Amino acid sequence: MASATRRVGAETSATRALIIDATAQLIREQGYAAISTRRVAARAGLKPSLVHYYFPTTDDLLVEVSRHGADQSDRMIEEALASDDPLRALWDFFMDTSRTAMALEFMAMANHREAVRRHMAEHSEAMRQRQVEILRHILGKRIERLEGFDPAGLSLVLAGIGRAIVMEEGLGVKTGHAEARQIVETWLEKLAPDQS
Amino acid sequence: MASATRRVGAETSATRALIIDATAQLIREQGYAAISTRRVAARAGLKPSLVHYYFPTTDDLLVEVSRHGADQSDRMIEEALASDDPLRALWDFFMDTSRTAMALEFMAMANHREAVRRHMAEHSEAMRQRQVEILRHILGKRIERLEGFDPAGLSLVLAGIGRAIVMEEGLGVKTGHAEARQIVETWLEKLAPDQS
Amino acid sequence: MASATRRVGAETSATRALIIDATAQLIREQGYAAISTRRVAARAGLKPSLVHYYFPTTDDLLVEVSRHGADQSDRMIEEALASDDPLRALWDFFMDTSRTAMALEFMAMANHREAVRRHMAEHSEAMRQRQVEILRHILGKRIERLEGFDPAGLSLVLAGIGRAIVMEEGLGVKTGHAEARQIVETWLEKLAPDQS
Amino acid sequence: MASATRRVGAETSATRALIIDATAQLIREQGYAAISTRRVAARAGLKPSLVHYYFPTTDDLLVEVSRHGADQSDRMIEEALASDDPLRALWDFFMDTSRTAMALEFMAMANHREAVRRHMAEHSEAMRQRQVEILRHILGKRIERLEGFDPAGLSLVLAGIGRAIVMEEGLGVKTGHAEARQIVETWLEKLAPDQS
DNA sequence: AATGAATGAGGATTCATTCAT
DNA sequence: GATGAATGAATCCTCATTCAT
Known part of the structure; x- marks a missing residue:
C-alpha cells in the first residue's frame, strides 16, 4: 500500500500515537470538518510541521x-x-x-x-x-x-x-x-x- | 429568528432562488465541505459579494x-x-x-x-x-x-x-x-x- | 485565453499595475526564483492576499x-x-x-x-x-x-x-x-x- | 574554500557520487528550481539527512x-x-x-x-x-x-x-x-x- | 557512516467577511 | 440591487537545517 511506504517514524512512535489520538478525539468532539493540521497539532501539544513529518498528507493521517x-x-x-x-x-x-x-x-x-x-x-x-x-x-x-x-x-x-x-x-x-x-x-x- | 431579521432581498427574488439552487447542486455533487461563497457564486454565475448580499453569513445560506x-x-x-x-x-x-x-x-x-x-x-x-x-x-x-x-x-x-x-x-x-x-x-x- | 476570464480587477487598476511593476523589479534584481506572493506584496507595499485577489495564481501574474x-x-x-x-x-x-x-x-x-x-x-x-x-x-x-x-x-x-x-x-x-x-x-x- | 573544509565524507564515496548523479538528473529533467534535499534523496533512494551529511548546505551540493x-x-x-x-x-x-x-x-x-x-x-x-x-x-x-x-x-x-x-x-x-x-x-x- | 526527530520559516491558495460606492 | 477592493486568518504542504543518537 502506498501510504505504507510513505509512513515516517517508527510504527510504535509515541508521538505518532499521540497525533492519531488527538485526531480521533477532535473528530469525536467536533466532527471531521474540524480536522486541520493546526488543530490536530494544538490538541496534541505539538508543532504543526511535526504532524506533517509523521503524516505527509492529511489523507495519510485520516x-x-x-x-x-x-x-x-x-x-x-x-x-x-x-x-x-x-x-x-x-x-x-x-x-x-x-x-x-x-x-x-x-x-x-x-x-x-x-x-x-x-x-x-x-x-x-x-x-x-x-x-x-x-x-x-x-x-x-x-x-x-x-x-x-x-x-x-x-x-x-x-x-x-x-x-x-x-x-x-x-x-x-x-x-x-x-x-x-x-x-x-x-x-x-x-x-x-x-x-x- | 436571527436569520429572519438578517435576510436581505425579497423572499421571492430570482437571484435568491438561483443561489439556493446552486448551493444545493454543489452539496449534492461535491458534499457540503465544498461549499464556499466563491464556489457557490461561480456555480450560479454571480459575483461572490452578491451571495453575501443575500445571505450575510454562510449559516444563513445553509x-x-x-x-x-x-x-x-x-x-x-x-x-x-x-x-x-x-x-x-x-x-x-x-x-x-x-x-x-x-x-x-x-x-x-x-x-x-x-x-x-x-x-x-x-x-x-x-x-x-x-x-x-x-x-x-x-x-x-x-x-x-x-x-x-x-x-x-x-x-x-x-x-x-x-x-x-x-x-x-x-x-x-x-x-x-x-x-x-x-x-x-x-x-x-x-x-x-x-x-x- | 483562460487567464483573460480569470483576470480580476479593472485592466487599468493602479494596484494591478503596482503589482506587475513590483514583480518585474524583483525579477530584474533577484531573478525569477525570488518571486513569491509574499515578496511581491512586500515590495509593492500590499498584503499578500491582495496579490492573489488580482492574480489568482502565480502563473497568472508571471x-x-x-x-x-x-x-x-x-x-x-x-x-x-x-x-x-x-x-x-x-x-x-x-x-x-x-x-x-x-x-x-x-x-x-x-x-x-x-x-x-x-x-x-x-x-x-x-x-x-x-x-x-x-x-x-x-x-x-x-x-x-x-x-x-x-x-x-x-x-x-x-x-x-x-x-x-x-x-x-x-x-x-x-x-x-x-x-x-x-x-x-x-x-x-x-x-x-x-x-x- | 569554505566548501572544502565543510566537505564531509570521503571524496570518493559511492554514496556521494550517487547524490551528485541524482541531483544532475533532477536538474536535467525538472530544472534547478526542483532541487531540494528531499527530492534529491528520493531520487537517489536515500534518506534526506544523508544528503545533508555529505553536503551540509544546498550550495555545497550544487x-x-x-x-x-x-x-x-x-x-x-x-x-x-x-x-x-x-x-x-x-x-x-x-x-x-x-x-x-x-x-x-x-x-x-x-x-x-x-x-x-x-x-x-x-x-x-x-x-x-x-x-x-x-x-x-x-x-x-x-x-x-x-x-x-x-x-x-x-x-x-x-x-x-x-x-x-x-x-x-x-x-x-x-x-x-x-x-x-x-x-x-x-x-x-x-x-x-x-x-x- | 547514517538516520529519525524536530522545528521555524515560508510556499501558494482559499476563505468569510466588511465596506465604500 | 449589485459589485470591486481589501484583509486577516486559515488551509495544506515543503523546505533547509540542526541535533542527538
Whole structure:
C-alpha cells in the first residue's frame, strides 16, 4: 500500500500515537470538518510541521485514524460474535453511541476523501462478510423464526437501525427510538439461543 | 429568528432562488465541505459579494438550503402518504438515493453548524410525527400483522435501513443490500392494503 | 485565453499595475526564483492576499509580467526597425543589458512554467518573424554582401551573440566580448545603408 | 574554500557520487528550481539527512554538481580540440542539447547562488581561454579567411549561437534555426583544414 | 557512516467577511 | 440591487537545517 511506504517514524512512535489520538478525539468532539493540521497539532501539544513529518498528507493521517478505528471495531465484533448471545452482543455493538458516531463521521468524510472511502469500503464489506459468516454458523436454522430474514440482511438491518438511532440522538430527535428498539428486541428474543 | 431579521432581498427574488439552487447542486455533487461563497457564486454565475448580499453569513445560506430541502421532503412525504399504497411509497421515498444522500450531508453539516442542527432536528421530529400520525390512521389494525411493530418504530426502521443502503452504496459496499430489501419487501407485502 | 476570464480587477487598476511593476523589479534584481506572493506584496507595499485577489495564481501574474515585457520589446523593435540604420538599432536592442537579462529570466522560467513557456514561444516566434519580414524588405540585395547569411539566420545570430554577451557579463566573464562585438561591427558596416 | 573544509565524507564515496548523479538528473529533467534535499534523496533512494551529511548546505551540493559538469565539459572540449576538425567538433559540442540545457540551468542558478556564480564564472573564463589558446594555434593564418574574426570572438560567437538554438528549441521556437546553422556551416567550411 | 526527530520559516491558495460606492 | 477592493486568518504542504543518537 502506498501510504505504507510513505509512513515516517517508527510504527510504535509515541508521538505518532499521540497525533492519531488527538485526531480521533477532535473528530469525536467536533466532527471531521474540524480536522486541520493546526488543530490536530494544538490538541496534541505539538508543532504543526511535526504532524506533517509523521503524516505527509492529511489523507495519510485520516486513513490511519480510520484504520485504528476499524481495528477496534474488529476486536469488538469478534468479541461480540464469540459471546453467549452473539446477536444481542452485535446489537449492543451497533448501538454503541461513541463508536457509531465516529463511524458516521468517517462515512461523511468518505464522500470527500477518496483514500478514506476506499478504506471504509473495504473494511465495511469485510466486516459485513465476517458477520454473515459467523451469524450463518451460529444462528443455523433459528434464522427461520424471523420470516424473510437472512444473515446478510439481518446484519445490514441491525446496523442501519443502530446508526439511525445514534444519528438522530446526536441531532436531538427522539420520536420512535424506544419503539424501534422494541422491534429489534422482539427479534432478538425470537432468535435467542434455546434455553433448554 | 436571527436569520429572519438578517435576510436581505425579497423572499421571492430570482437571484435568491438561483443561489439556493446552486448551493444545493454543489452539496449534492461535491458534499457540503465544498461549499464556499466563491464556489457557490461561480456555480450560479454571480459575483461572490452578491451571495453575501443575500445571505450575510454562510449559516444563513445553509439553513435556507436546508429549509428548501425540507419543504421538498414534506411534499414528497405528503404525496407518499396520500398514495394507494402509502407504506410502499414511503419506502420508495426513503430509498431515493439523491434525496437521502443530500439528507446525509445535512446530518454531517449539523455537527458543525448549530443553526443547521436546530433546523434539522425540528424538521426530522416533525416529519417522523407526521408519518406516525398518518400511518397510525392508515394502517389501523393491519400493523398487528407485524409482530412487535408500531408506526413510530416502523418509520424509524424504514428510514434507517434506507439510509444505510444509500450510504453504503455511495461507499461501494454491496453485501446484504438485496437481502435487506427483501426483508422490507416481506413487511410491505404483509401490510399491503387488502385487495378484497 | 483562460487567464483573460480569470483576470480580476479593472485592466487599468493602479494596484494591478503596482503589482506587475513590483514583480518585474524583483525579477530584474533577484531573478525569477525570488518571486513569491509574499515578496511581491512586500515590495509593492500590499498584503499578500491582495496579490492573489488580482492574480489568482502565480502563473497568472508571471504571464502578465511576461506580456508586459513583450509589449515593451515589441515597441523597441518597431522603433529599431523604423530607424535610419535598422540593423544597428536591432543590434543595440539585443545588447540592451537590462532587457536581455530580463528576457533570460523568462527563458529560465519557461522551463518550469508551462503557461510562461507558451507565451514566450509565441512571442519569440512572432518577434523573429517580424524582424525577418522587415529585414528582408530593408536589406534587399545588401544581405548578399555577407556570404551565407539570410535575414532569418541573421536575426538569430545577432540575438544569440547579444544574449551570450549579456549573460556572461552578468556572470563576470569578459574574454572574447570585445572581439565578438568587433565581428558584429564588421557585419554592420558591410550592411550599412549606402551613403551615396 | 569554505566548501572544502565543510566537505564531509570521503571524496570518493559511492554514496556521494550517487547524490551528485541524482541531483544532475533532477536538474536535467525538472530544472534547478526542483532541487531540494528531499527530492534529491528520493531520487537517489536515500534518506534526506544523508544528503545533508555529505553536503551540509544546498550550495555545497550544487557547486559540486556544477564542478562535475564542468569537468565533463572540459573533457569534451579537450577531445574536440584534439580532433581532426577541431572547429567543427567544437561546434558540435556547443550544439549538444542536453549539455547546453544543463549549462543554462546553471547560468540561471548562478543568479541566486553566489557560490555557483563564482564557480561558473571561473570555469567559463578558463574554458574560453583554453579554446582561444588552442584555436589560435590550430587555425593559424586560416582565421583570416573569415574577415573580422579572431579566435576569442569566434569562440563566443559559436557558443552564443549554439546556446540560442538550444534555448529556443526548448521553448518551441523554430524560425531561423536552419538558416543560422547554415551561416555557421559556411564558416566551418571556409576554415576547414586544407585537404591538400 | 547514517538516520529519525524536530522545528521555524515560508510556499501558494482559499476563505468569510466588511465596506465604500 | 449589485459589485470591486481589501484583509486577516486559515488551509495544506515543503523546505533547509540542526541535533542527538
